[in-house]
Amino acid sequence: MENSEHKIVSFKTYGLVLLALIVLTLFSVYITQLDFGNLGIVVALSIAGLKSVLVFSIFMHLLYDKKMYALMVVGVLVVMTIVLIITFLDYGY
Amino acid sequence: MDKSNLPNYLEHKGKYKGIFAWIFSTDHKRIGLLYLYAIMAFFVVAAILGLLMKFELIAPGKTIMEAKAYNAVFTLHGITMIFLVVVPGIPAILGNFFLPILIGAKDVFYPKLNLLSWWLYMLGAVIALSSQFMNGASPDTGWTFYAPYSFQTQSNVLPALIGAFILGFSSILTGLNFIVTMHRLRAPGMKWMKMPLFPWTLYGTSWIQLLATPVVGITLLMVVAEKVLSIGFFDPALGGDPILYQHLFWIYSHPAVYIMILPAMGVISEVIPAFAKKKIFGYNAIVLSTMLIAFVGYFVWGHHMFTAGMSETSLFAFSFLTFIVAIPSAIKIFNWLATLYKGSIMLRTPMYWAVSFLFVFMIGGLTGMVLGALSTNVHLHDTAFVVAHFHFIVFGGLGFAFFAGIHYWFPKIFGKMYDEAWANTGWIIFFMGFLTLYFPMFLLGIQGMPRRYYDYVPEFHFTNIISSFGAFIMIAGLTVILINLFKSAKRGEKAEMNPWGGKSLEWTIPSPPPLENFEDIPEIK
Ligand SMILES: [Cu+2]
Numbered sequence: 001m002e003n004s005e006h007k008i009v010s011f012k013t014y015g016l017v018l019l020a021l022i023v024l025t026l027f028s029v030y031i032t033q034l035d036f037g038n039l040g041i042v043v044a045l046s047i048a049g050l051k052s053v054l055v056f057s058i059f060m061h062l063l064y065d066k067k068m069y070a071l072m073v074v075g076v077l078v079v080m081t082i083v084l085i086i087t088f089l090d091y092g093y
Numbered sequence: 094m095d096k097s098n099l100p101n102y103l104e105h106k107g108k109y110k111g112i113f114a115w116i117f118s119t120d121h122k123r124i125g126l127l128y129l130y131a132i133m134a135f136f137v138v139a140a141i142l143g144l145l146m147k148f149e150l151i152a153p154g155k156t157i158m159e160a161k162a163y164n165a166v167f168t169l170h171g172i173t174m175i176f177l178v179v180v181p182g183i184p185a186i187l188g189n190f191f192l193p194i195l196i197g198a199k200d201v202f203y204p205k206l207n208l209l210s211w212w213l214y215m216l217g218a219v220i221a222l223s224s225q226f227m228n229g230a231s232p233d234t235g236w237t238f239y240a241p242y243s244f245q246t247q248s249n250v251l252p253a254l255i256g257a258f259i260l261g262f263s264s265i266l267t268g269l270n271f272i273v274t275m276h277r278l279r280a281p282g283m284k285w286m287k288m289p290l291f292p293w294t295l296y297g298t299s300w301i302q303l304l305a306t307p308v309v310g311i312t313l314l315m316v317v318a319e320k321v322l323s324i325g326f327f328d329p330a331l332g333g334d335p336i337l338y339q340h341l342f343w344i345y346s347h348p349a350v351y352i353m354i355l356p357a358m359g360v361i362s363e364v365i366p367a368f369a370k371k372k373i374f375g376y377n378a379i380v381l382s383t384m385l386i387a388f389v390g391y392f393v394w395g396h397h398m399f400t401a402g403m404s405e406t407s408l409f410a411f412s413f414l415t416f417i418v419a420i421p422s423a424i425k426i427f428n429w430l431a432t433l434y435k436g437s438i439m440l441r442t443p444m445y446w447a448v449s450f451l452f453v454f455m456i457g458g459l460t461g462m463v464l465g466a467l468s469t470n471v472h473l474h475d476t477a478f479v480v481a482h483f484h485f486i487v488f489g490g491l492g493f494a495f496f497a498g499i500h501y502w503f504p505k506i507f508g509k510m511y512d513e514a515w516a517n518t519g520w521i522i523f524f525m526g527f528l529t530l531y532f533p534m535f536l537l538g539i540q541g542m543p544r545r546y547y548d549y550v551p552e553f554h555f556t557n558i559i560s561s562f563g564a565f566i567m568i569a570g571l572t573v574i575l576i577n578l579f580k581s582a583k584r585g586e587k588a589e590m591n592p593w594g595g596k597s598l599e600w601t602i603p604s605p606p607p608l609e610n611f612e613d614i615p616e617i618k
Contacts, residue, residue, distance in 0.1 A: 076304060079304060079388070079391055080304075082391070082392060083344060083391060083392070086392055086395070086407075086410060086411075087340050087344070089404060089406045089407045089410055090336070090340070090395075090403045090404050090406075090407040091404075
């Protein structure tokens with residue numbers, strides 16, 4: 001079927017995303033020196049989550065491709081989240 | 094159109110000659126047959142190991158092997174049957190062969206990746222089985238590789254773990270390939286809700302292969318790392334958690350049951366309407382229940398761990414979810430029965446297998462409910478009851494469906510007919526042997542006979558004799574079936590294009606199909 005509508009993403013966008021990824025990485029190294037208590041893992045995972053959103057949507061073109069592919073990725077993440085939550089039902093005590 | 098002058102896929106001459114024309118072929122049909130021969134070989138070996146186990150259990154004490162040998166035999170039987178036979182089983186053999194044909198495609202979307210999957214499968218198999226021939230003892234952990242024993246034992250578990258890891262890649266790639274194939278290569282006019290049911294079940298299966306297999310891959314690598322580098326993921330002495338291993342292992346291995354059983358349900362959903370001469374009853378319900386099984390099947394793994402010491406919340410949640418997942422399976426059973434109702438039923442070999450599938454699969458499913466209930470599970474956990482239950486599901490479900498499918502599609506695959514009298518004889522011997530072998534094990538389990546022991550107290554002797562006797566009958570039936578199929582593939586009578594009056598696309602092309610299945614891609618109205 002037709003493959004023609006490939007969106008060309010500008011070099012500048014990729015450069016900005018790269019920059020954002022580097023900054024976020026440095027930031028996640030920096031925050032290891034702060035004490036968030038139990039929230040530490042939440043903060044670290046949020047930064048990692050933000051980075052993967054950037055990679056998925058721009059580097060991997062999910063933003064520009066058919067909505068169904070984005071839906072598939074979200075679906076997979078939902079399954080994984082439920083699996084993690086259920087696993088930790090066993091560890092919350 | 095004239096189809097008769099195209100060479101069929103068995104005779105087609107390509108770049109390579111002899112065996113290379115097979116092991117380097119990217120034709121989905123040849124790859125399907127490559128899997129068929131490899132899987133059948135492993136199946137026969139593992140079935141003989143099973144027979145040896147039943148022989149050992151024919152009397153208390155040592156009969157033919159010592160305890161250590163028994164541990165090694167059930168481990169090898171489990172690893173071979175699970176990782177080499179039933180997980181690839183129907184998708185790799187019948188799925189590879191018929192998925193593209195059923196959706197009106199010339200091949201899978203990535204034919205080379207498909208061939209790579211087979212090579213990875215063989216590589217994984219060789220590495221896993223090499224554990225038997227190396228210095229030192231054969232693995233004795235059971236197929237589950239439970240920590241901490243799996244990294245404490247001195248037996249050769251490393252190659253088995255690494256082999257299983259590689260086999261996982263084969264499975265993931267096949268799943269990926271099938272998903273893309275169904276998204277991109279359905280014939281024009283074949284909407285999702287017009288796709289036949291066997292492809293639908295393969296679709297659900299493929300997602301499980303893609304999402305669940307990496308979990309077990311990582312887990313097996315973690316055990317390797319634990320064993321080689323003493324990292325302490327699972328070793329309590331190093332601050333690890335052995336229960337975590339069980340979680341990770343079953344996060345894959347429960348959905349793996351659906352990798353085995355969903356395609357089996359797909360085969361049954363093709364065979365029953367063909368031999369009842371009726372459209373399948375409740376197509377939408379079957380599709381929906383397939384996807385529901387695949388989805389909910391991810392969240393029930395803890396029912397393997399009820400006695401491992403989980404929190405009460407987990408126990409409740411897993412038991413509840415396990416009961417939920419029974420509903421879509423039951424929906425399917427009702428749909429198949431409703432399809433049979435008022436149909437004009439042709440009792441041919443595939444149909445015998447299909448209706449006996451309904452019988453054994455229901456026993457397997459209902460005894461699963463007994464195990465899914467928290468109270469009865471405490472009594473039955475790790476007994477012969479569990480062994481009987483999953484043999485009814487896996488062997489009774491997948492095995493029977495596979496034989497239904499292979500007899501149903503045999504004329505299409507080989508262009509020859511099998512001897513029906515022998516096929517039916519094999520079926521009835523096998524069926525009787527199967528029930529005689531596994532049914533007594535439910536009783537033994539209820540009486541308290543633990544699984545995985547080579548010995549038992551004298552009270553269990555009589556029931557064990559019946560069960561072992563059944564094993565010999567079943568293997569006799571299996572021999573009849575396999576010899577008949579093997580001989581017929583070589584010199585059976587020539588088969589017609591559509592011997593059963595089937596309505597799906599594979600029956601519109603010659604037997605055996607030409608290299609690219611369809612000269613013109615069919616339009617679906
Ligand atoms: Cu399970």
